[in-house]
Amino acid sequence: MTKNKTILRALAGETLPTPPIWMMRQAGRYLPEYRATRAKAGDFLSLCYNPELAAEVTLQPIRRYGFDGSILFADILLVPQALGADLWFVTGEGPRLSTITTKAEMEALKPADAIHDHLAPIYETVRILSRELPEETTLIGFAGAPWTVATYMIAGKGTPDQGPAHALKDENPEVFDALMERITLATIEYLDMQIQAGAEVVKLFDSWAGSLQGTDFDRYSTEPLRQIISALKARHPHVPIIAFPRGAGARFANLHAATGADCIAIDDGVSAEWVAEHVQPNGCVQGNLKSSHMVTGGDALVQETRAIVDALSKGPHIFNLGHGITPDADPENVQLMIDTVRGTRG
Ligand SMILES: Cc1c2[nH]c(c1CCC(=O)O)Cc1[nH]c(c(CCC(=O)O)c1C)Cc1[nH]c(c(CCC(=O)O)c1C)Cc1[nH]c(c(C)c1CCC(=O)O)C2
Structure with missing residues (x-):
């Protein structure tokens, strides 16, 4: 194979x-067939949680272009939702979430291993895709990296400079570290289940890694990536992992070694x-x-x-x-x- x-x-x-x-x-809005299926689903989140339609939009660019890889259609913000955050999308603006900035809000989140009922439709999408993709096409699962997911959970939306997450990290490290740990553990469980359902590769998106300076980059981007990758490698030694610490600049040079990833996305x-x-x-x-x-x-x-x-x-x-x-x-x-x-x- x-x-x-x-x-x-x-x-x-x-x-x-x-x-x-x-x-x-x-799979996205530049394709007319995506826009048609998304209209049928109602909205973006309904599309993510509908395994038949999510598999359909995942397959559309494979049919049209014959790409060698097919990435699961879902979103990095489904994990916060599975942990108990409210999540919705505002048309033309982007995601909105209930925020986590206090100890009480942190403690109200679900434990990392309680995410699977909520995420079961995603695992079903992966199972459908692993049956339906052409045999030469590689099925790629994914999740957000902890820092990037935390930036949305803390601010409740996308932010140009991730200011609210930096503020919590510097001013309330107890809550910030607990949140990072919860996301790290949930991500390990989530990707483990995607692999069990048929994902052949997994990718970690650290889209906002570039705003972490100096040792913060090592502590909050590289180190959680390393933890997730080492836990997944212990369970699935042969499943390759791609890491995407966007904005790493010169630091891209040592990230294969520092994170244990098989591939670094640039x-x-x-x-x-x-x-x-x-x-x-x-x-x-x-x-x-x-x-x-x-x-x-x-x-x-x-x-x-x-x-x-x-x-x-x-x-x-x-x-x-x-x-x-x-x-x-x-x-x-x-x-x-x-x-x-x-x-x-x-
Ligand atoms: C930061 C982030 C998010 N989601 C994701 C990231 C990390 C990667 C990156 O930096 O782009 C990752 C993501 N989002 C989506 C995928 C599916 C797989 C793929 O085709 O790559 C993946 C891997 C679908 C999506 N996720 C989203 C869309 C557009 C939704 C729609 O149909 O309206 C898609 C196809 C929505 C989304 N989801 C998110 C935002 C900020 C937005 C709104 C942006 C926008 O409106 O363009 C959070």
């Missing part, structure tokens, strides 16, 4: 003649040449193409795609964007990117 799955081969350290491809947020803040020299010697890398190319397309997209493929051609590489594709992207540009990577156009 692994033989046909190019993503698993790259994650095992193999250098392939053509890198496998998938895309963050590949944003667009460093050059592909720098990644080839400083990160790829330590293991598989993924990412780096600016998402904005999916909006603008043209020669710049082709040239930048080729430059990344060339720069990373001497080691294990999975082609991906540096962050999620945006709703204003043109589906034609995604096809142009894929054809450029696979050498089937121009």
Whole structure:
């Protein structure tokens, strides 16, 4: 099985003649078929908790483009909801949650092992996908990393500089550390269940790691990632893990070793040449193409795609964007990117 799955081969350290491809947020609003299914589900959260429809939107970009990897359709904020936080989405604005800033609010959360009833529909989506995906397509499960999830739980929404989370960390470390620990333990249980349901790879999204400075980065991004990865490796030694500490900059260089991840996902803040020299010697890398190319397309997209493929051609590489594709992207540009990577156009 692994033989046909190019993503698993790259994650095992193999250098392939053509890198496998998938895309963050590949199931999303830039696709008309996604918008149609989401309308049928009612709203975003109803779509996440409807296993048939969530599996359907996960499969849409695989049918349209033949990506080598398929990421489960869900959201990183389902774990806070499973721990007892209120969660809703405001159209045009983003997520809203009840906040955790006091000891009493922290103590009202559920224990980490009490999340599974709430998350059962997600495990069902994974089971459907593991039956229905083409045999060469790798099924990727995911969760948010503790710092990123905590930033939403503390502020109750997305924040440009994660100010409320930094404030709680500095002013009330007792509550902050308890919250980080609860999320860490819940994430281990959640990803364990996704793997048992059929996820072949799991990815940890630390989208706001870049606002952690100095030793805070080690303590609140790298260390929880390391804990989650080591617990999962103890239970599932052969399941590869991708970590995405977005905004890590020069610190990307030692994160394979520091976290134990098989692959480090890279944003667009460093050059592909720098990644080839400083990160790829330590293991598989993924990412780096600016998402904005999916909006603008043209020669710049082709040239930048080729430059990344060339720069990373001497080691294990999975082609991906540096962050999620945006709703204003043109589906034609995604096809142009894929054809450029696979050498089937121009
Ligand atoms: C921070 C974060 C979230 N969610 C996620 C992150 C980390 C990755 C990143 O940095 O982008 C991760 C995520 N969110 C979603 C996935 C599914 C898998 C995939 O295709 O990548 C994944 C892996 C679907 C989604 N999650 C969301 C959408 C859009 C919802 C819709 O259909 O209206 C999708 C497809 C909503 C979401 N979910 C979240 C926000 C801030 C928003 C609103 C942003 C927006 O409106 O564009 C929280």
